[in-house]
Every structure is written in C-alpha cells, then in structure tokens.
Amino acid sequence: MGFQPDLDLLRATSGTATLVVLGGLRTAPASGLGSSDPSTNADFALQLTGFPKQGTGARTAGLEITTSTIGFQSVVLRFDVRATSTASRRLQVLYSTDGQTLKAGPAFTLNGGATFTNGLTVDFSAIPDIANQPEFRVRLVSDWDGDSYVGAAGNYSTVGTWRIDHLRLTGVSSGVQPGDSESENSALFTISSQPMSLQVPDGGGALFRVAAKGAGPLGYQWFLNGQLLSGATRQELRIAQVSPDHLGLYTVRVSHAEDSLLSGEASLSFLTDPTIRPVRVEAVPGPQGSLRLAWSTRPGSIYSVLRSEGWAGLTTVIATGVTGGSLIETPPAGDQFFYWVQVQ
Numbered sequence: 001m002g003f004q005p006d007l008d009l010l011r012a013t014s015g016t017a018t019l020v021v022l023g024g025l026r027t028a029p030a031s032g033l034g035s036s037d038p039s040t041n042a043d044f045a046l047q048l049t050g051f052p053k054q055g056t057g058a059r060t061a062g063l064e065i066t067t068s069t070i071g072f073q074s075v076v077l078r079f080d081v082r083a084t085s086t087a088s089r090r091l092q093v094l095y096s097t098d099g100q101t102l103k104a105g106p107a108f109t110l111n112g113g114a115t116f117t118n119g120l121t122v123d124f125s126a127i128p129d130i131a132n133q134p135e136f137r138v139r140l141v142s143d144w145d146g147d148s149y150v151g152a153a154g155n156y157s158t159v160g161t162w163r164i165d166h167l168r169l170t171g172v173s174s175g176v177q178p179g180d181s182e183s184e185n186s187a188l189f190t191i192s193s194q195p196m197s198l199q200v201p202d203g204g205g206a207l208f209r210v211a212a213k214g215a216g217p218l219g220y221q222w223f224l225n226g227q228l229l230s231g232a233t234r235q236e237l238r239i240a241q242v243s244p245d246h247l248g249l250y251t252v253r254v255s256h257a258e259d260s261l262l263s264g265e266a267s268l269s270f271l272t273d274p275t276i277r278p279v280r281v282e283a284v285p286g287p288q289g290s291l292r293l294a295w296s297t298r299p300g301s302i303y304s305v306l307r308s309e310g311w312a313g314l315t316t317v318i319a320t321g322v323t324g325g326s327l328i329e330t331p332p333a334g335d336q337f338f339y340w341v342q343v344q
Contacts, residue, residue: 017169019342022141023061023282026050028316032204034167035080036118036255044166045080052087055148057091062141062166071190072171073131077122077138078259079167085112087160092143093122099135107143111152116165131171140164170259189214189256195266200242202270203280205340208237210263219255224248240338241280242268275311281305281339290330295340297325301343307331308338 020029030047037045051061069075081091089112105122122138124130142149142162150157173191193211198299200206212218214237222232225248228238239246249265284292293305305319305327319327322341331337 011124017067019067020064020066021048022056022061022064022139023052024050025061030161030163032080032116032163032165034082034116034118036116036168037068037080037161041235045082047161047163049159049161051142051149051160053191054159055144057142057143059094059139060341061142062091062139062162065138065167065169067136067169067172068314069136071132071173071208073128074125074126074172075130075169076171076239077169079120079140080116080165081108081110081120081140082114082116082165083110083112083152084160085089085158086151086155087112087162088142088145088149088156089152090143090145090150091162092139092141094141095124095130097127097129097133099137102137102139105138109330110162112151116163118166138169139344160251168259170261172262173264189218189254189259189261191254191261191263194264195237195252197267197269197283198330199271200225203241203243204271205241206242206246206268208250208252208266209266210235210254212261214254214256216256217288220252221255222250223250224249224250238308239268240340242270249341256324256329264341281341283339288330289333290328291339292326293329295341298343303341303343305329305339307338 015027016255027050028047029044032045035045046063048063051057077093083089087110089110091110091221092106093107094102095104095105105124108120111117115128129137131141133336151157161219170189173194188304190213191210192213193209195208195210198206198208208222210220220233220235222229222237224246237250247268247270249267251265252260252263255261281295282291284294286292295303297303301323303323303325305321306320307329
C-alpha cells in the first residue's frame with residue numbers, strides 16, 4: 001500500500017485492509033522519496049506525529065491494519081519506515097488472531113535521519129493461528145526503550161515523526177475455499193484458480209493453467225517436482241507430447257513486484273486405459289525448410305492442426321477443417337516447434 005494526499009489520507013493505492021490511526025496521532029501526507037514503493041504516480045508516505053510524552057503511553061500510538069486471511073497461510077508483513085531524529089527509535093509489532101487479544105511480535109530499532117529503512121519484514125509463517133482468520137490485526141506502535149523513550153538519533157520529542165510507506169501483507173494459498181468476496185481480496189494479489197491435475201495418454205498433450213488477480217503486471221514461473229522449468233514463464237504451461245520425463249508434480253510461482261505466491265501441486269500422469277490412444281503427428285523435413293506433417297485418421301473425422309513454439313510457448317492454430325491425414329507446413333525461423341492435431 002502506498003499513500004496519496006487526495007481524498008481520505010488513509011486510502012491505500014492498492015489492497016483492501018482497514019487502516020486505523022491509534023493514540024490520537026496526527027496524520028499528514030509526506031514525501032515517500034527513498035521508499036521502495038514502485039508507484040509511478042506521485043509518491044507519498046503516511047506521516048504520523050504527536051506521539052506520547054516521554055516514558056508514557058507505551059504501545060498505544062501508531063497504526064493498526066485489519067484484514068482477513070481466509071484462504072492464506074504463511075502470512076508476511078513488509079513495510080518501509082522513516083523516523084526523524086527526535087522520534088521514538090523503538091517500533092513494536094503487535095498482532096491478534098481473534099481481533100481482540102494482542103500479542104507481542106518483533107521490535108525494530110529505527111535509525112533517525114532523512115532516509116527510509118526499507119523492507120522491514122515480519123514473518124508470521126511459524127504462527128498457524130494467523131492462517132484463515134476472518135479478522136487478523138497487526139499494530140505498528142511506539143514503545144519504551146528501557147524505562148523511557150529515546151530518540152532515534154537524539155533527544156526524544158513528541159514532535160518527532162514516523163513516515164510509513166509500501167505497507168503490504170502477503171500469504172501463500174492455504175487451499176481453503178473462501179466463503180465470501182472479502183477473503184478473495186485479503187492480500188495484495190491472489191491465486192484465483194489453481195492448476196488442475198491431469199491424466200493423459202503416452203504421447204498426448206497436456207495443458208496446465210493458473211489464474212491470478214492483482215494490480216499491475218504479474219510474473220509466472222513453473223516448476224516440475226520443485227525444479228525450475230526454463231522458459232516456462234507464461235500463465236499457461238502446454239506440453240505438446242507427454243513423455244515419462246514430463247510426469248510428476250507441477251507448481252507455479254506467481255510474482256508481483258518482490259512478493260510472490262506459490263500455487264498448489266498439480267500432478268501429471270499417464271492414463272491406464274489401454275483402449276485410449278493419442279493421435280500422433282510425424283514431421284518429415286521437406287524442401288526450403290518445409291515439413292510434411294502426417295497422422296493416422298478415422299473415418300468421418302475432421303482435424304485441426306496446432307503448432308507450439310518451444311516447451312511452453314505460444315500456441316497457433318495453423319489449419320482447421322482438415323479431412324485428410326497430412327499437411328505441408330513451413331514453420332517460422334527460431335525456436336523448436338511441436339505439432340499435434342485435435343479431432344473435431
């Protein structure tokens with residue numbers, strides 16, 4: 001979440017968490033220059049000031065974030081903060097899994113000055129109660145350092161300020177099906193449709209697909225049995241002709257900026273029904289880079305011929321309504337190509 005000075009000051013540029021200022025602090029828009037916020041618009045941070053007097057009001061003043069974690073586990077909080085020299089140097093993280101009881105998380109010692117400390121991270125993965133909660137609360141509050149407040153780089157003062165920017169909560173899909181629309185937006189981006197397990201005949205084709213929701217461009221990387229598949233960086237993973245080397249468990253990591261989500265596992269295995277046979281395509285090189293494609297036919301069948309560029313590249317329909325069992329094709333220069341036919 002980045003912050004903008006128009007409309008409600010606490011309106012985040014993305015995300016659906018509820019933000020509340022605690023302890024009567026005053027808020028104002030301030031420059032987010034130096035934070036890790038990737039926004040291409042005017043970059044503003046949320047400035048907080050008016051903290052309690054020295055030695056009073058421990059853990060009462062700061063910012064509270066409330067959201068649903070239904071459908072997510074391994075929740076991680078990241079944020080950037082900039083403290084002036086006279087602001088409290090101790091930032092305490094508090095959290096609640098039931099919306100009421102607060103527990104202490106980690107504390108951070110802030111450096112005073114005119115620069116942001118970026119990428120402060122709180123990993124809640126080891127706390128299973130945080131997963132699939134309809135009301136998860138996190139607080140970023142000032143705390144005593146010893147028996148009194150200490151300034152980040154000098155004497156403490158109530159006019160000291162914190163600036164908070166690029167605040168985000170992310171998680172990994174837990175496999176729990178959300179019961180309402182609220183949970184679908186409980187993180188900055190979500191995997192809305194998981195890859196499905198497939199059984200195909202030896203030599204047949206396979207197609208894995210993932211769907212994700214999120215603001216801005218999303219990246220994809222597929223894995224087989226935990227090993228990265230080179231070049232498999234599209235939303236769909238297509239295997240033109242499945243061989244034993246392709247069998248196993250497939251996952252895909254969907255990324256957004258520096259955050260990412262890992263999908264559930266989808267298996268690829270052979271059909272055991274011996275009566276099912278794939279339609280194989282043979283490609284024989286011809287003159288001037290052409291190929292003669294041939295396949296066995298069945299009476300009364302019509303075929304579409306498809307070409308795939310590389311392991312999981314762009315698929316193109318090169319012919320439809322074919323009644324015979326052969327076709328002359330001249331592929332474009334470049335990558336290796338795979339061919340198969342679909343029976344209509």
